[in-house]
Amino acid sequence: MSANHGGTLFIVAAPSGAGKSTLVNALLEREPGISLSISHTTRPPRPGEQYGRHYYFVERAEFEREVAEGIFLEHAEVHGNFYGTSCKTVQELLEQGRDVLLEIDWQGAAQIRKTKPDCVSVFILPPSRTELERRLRGRGSDSEEVIERRLRNSRGEIAHAHEFDYIVVNDRFEDALDGIQAIVRAVRQRSELQCQRHEALIGELLAED
Numbered sequence: 001m002s003a004n005h006g007g008t009l010f011i012v013a014a015p016s017g018a019g020k021s022t023l024v025n026a027l028l029e030r031e032p033g034i035s036l037s038i039s040h041t042t043r044p045p046r047p048g049e050q051y052g053r054h055y056y057f058v059e060r061a062e063f064e065r066e067v068a069e070g071i072f073l074e075h076a077e078v079h080g081n082f083y084g085t086s087c088k089t090v091q092e093l094l095e096q097g098r099d100v101l102l103e104i105d106w107q108g109a110a111q112i113r114k115t116k117p118d119c120v121s122v123f124i125l126p127p128s129r130t131e132l133e134r135r136l137r138g139r140g141s142d143s144e145e146v147i148e149r150r151l152r153n154s155r156g157e158i159a160h161a162h163e164f165d166y167i168v169v170n171d172r173f174e175d176a177l178d179g180i181q182a183i184v185r186a187v188r189q190r191s192e193l194q195c196q197r198h199e200a201l202i203g204e205l206l207a208e209d
């Protein structure tokens, strides 16, 4: 029997407004073989956001109960709200050999690296602070207070960029998208070439006539 070849766990992080969700959605259209993990959060939904599609929106008490039950692979407080990745779905998909993408912050990424050192992490940088602010305001989804808090927190987040395997600067959108796709393809190709993937063929070639 061949060994179970698990999928790859990709992590994408960025300061709020850098374009992470837009890039990830475009990447998933180009690479439908990747499954996006939907997080649980205590953040209220933005206009147009749907339960189970963008996030599982939960009350604080429910989130705390879930933490106590140990359902999360990682969880963290970000910009005053709680976010967590459920263990079960991610684990099942990886075991089926699917690649999984987590759109999480640097704290979550640091937790995942400890338990899943084979994960591949990408940090998205905006081309400038001015552009980050322009995008955050231009999105039109948050109050002034929320925007200011996210901008204030962005320095602390960017300070962790060097912990990631790859950095993609999201200046021209298509270039950034090509960059992330190139990372995904290179990682997949490397994985295809790994020795364990070829056990069956090696066995056949070694078999006596």
Ligand SMILES: Nc1nc2c(ncn2[C@@H]2O[C@H](COP(=O)(O)OP(=O)(O)O)[C@@H](O)[C@H]2O)c(=O)[nH]1
Binding pocket: 013, 014, 015, 016, 017, 021, 039, 040, 043, 074, 075, 076, 078, 079, 083, 084, 085, 103, 104, 105, 106, 107, 108, 109
């Ligand atoms: N640790 C962790 N961070 C998360 C998770 N889900 C989302 N985040 C991060 O929380 C931050 C805020 O996300 P969100 O409220 O959707 O705002 P946005 O980044 O401005 O779109 C971002 O850095 C997300 O990547 C999660 O499950 N775990």
Ligand SMILES: Nc1ncnc2c1ncn2[C@@H]1O[C@H](COP(=O)(O)OP(=O)(O)O)[C@@H](O)[C@H]1O
Binding pocket: 014, 015, 016, 017, 018, 019, 020, 021, 022, 023, 135, 136, 138, 139, 170, 171, 172, 173, 174, 176
């Ligand atoms: N390369 C880009 N150039 C200009 N605007 C962009 C670019 N990438 C994303 N945006 C816009 O910036 C805003 C923030 O993007 P979003 O994906 O919501 O960021 P994040 O998920 O990192 O908070 C959105 O209005 C999006 O359309």
